[in-house]
Amino acid sequence: MKVRIETPKFSFFKYQKVDDGYKRVLFSPIPTIFNYGFIEDTLGDDGMEEDAIVLGPRLAQGTLVNLISPGGVVRFVDDSVQDDKKVFYLGDPYSERLFGLYFRMYALFKRFRYLTFERRIAECRFEGIELFEQE
Secondary structure, eight states, rough: EEEEEEEEETSSEEEEOEEEEEEEEOOOSSSSSSEEEETOOOOTTSSSOEEEESSSSSTTTTTTOOOOOEEEEEEEHHHHTTTEEEEEEEOOOOHHHHHHHHHHHHHHEEEEEHHHHHHSSOOEEEEEEOOOOOO
């Protein structure tokens, strides 16, 4: 699987790939605690490429990482649509407590953002983490 990094680890901004580079789409009051991007040539329930989280050292925006298989999935609902994120490992240990805290806070922030900027109520929630058996 080819994972393209859009948002490097520790960034306060979330980016989205566009034809000529990367566009800022969101400012978050909490920094991203992992590299965030998408799996190329896939399609998620939200109509965009499947989301990917890459644990390990900070990777530059635009980095393409070839990975074999995900080690788990973060179950998440964003704007009332299932928006799961596959988790890949490049060395960092996984912390269920830290991930749970991050995604609970992120869901609250997203609800607030939809209400404040778009004047609507949208369901955003963290539903847990499913780890896969490693072969």
